[in-house]
Amino acid sequence: MTHDLPADDEAAAHRLSVVLGQLIRLLRREAPVEVGPGSLAALATLVRHGPMRLGDLAAREGVSPPTLTRMVGALEEAGHVVREQDGADRRAVQVRVTPAGAAVVAEAVAARAAALRARLAALGDADRQALARALPALEVLAEDAR
Numbered sequence: 369m370t371h372d373l374p375a376d377d378e379a380a381a382h383r384l385s386v387v388l389g390q391l392i393r394l395l396r397r398e399a400p401v402e403v404g405p406g407s408l409a410a411l412a413t414l415v416r417h418g419p420m421r422l423g424d425l426a427a428r429e430g431v432s433p434p435t436l437t438r439m440v441g442a443l444e445e446a447g448h449v450v451r452e453q454d455g456a457d458r459r460a461v462q463v464r465v466t467p468a469g470a471a472v473v474a475e476a477v478a479a480r481a482a483a484l485r486a487r488l489a490a491l492g493d494a495d496r497q498a499l500a501r502a503l504p505a506l507e508v509l510a511e512d513a514r
Contacts, residue, residue, distance in 0.1 A: 399479035407439050408476055414465040415473045421462055448472060
């Protein structure tokens, strides 16, 4: 528990944590994809940041190197990523997303956006406007400085 936040901020952080978890689970159910959540996250990272070494990807995704190696193996077998020699260090290997892997990410984003649009349509104008006003702050919260 964070002790430097005012009680209102503590409550807001707790509520936001709970609601984000619920939304993520809901979107996984309503917009399933062909790869698991960890694999989708790794693919999305590669789409956003380009090729990277396995260790760097493991650190960015918060998984152990052996877990990431298994994940990348499955993604490689499915044709979603390829391993390539690192141009800067010929001993190292980088992982790059393929067009098929990028398509998985794009399809997941589109399907989840559609599911959210349907839910947003059920809200009143005031709630939709409040969410739209909150988006810049949420985007700042979601920034990954790594």
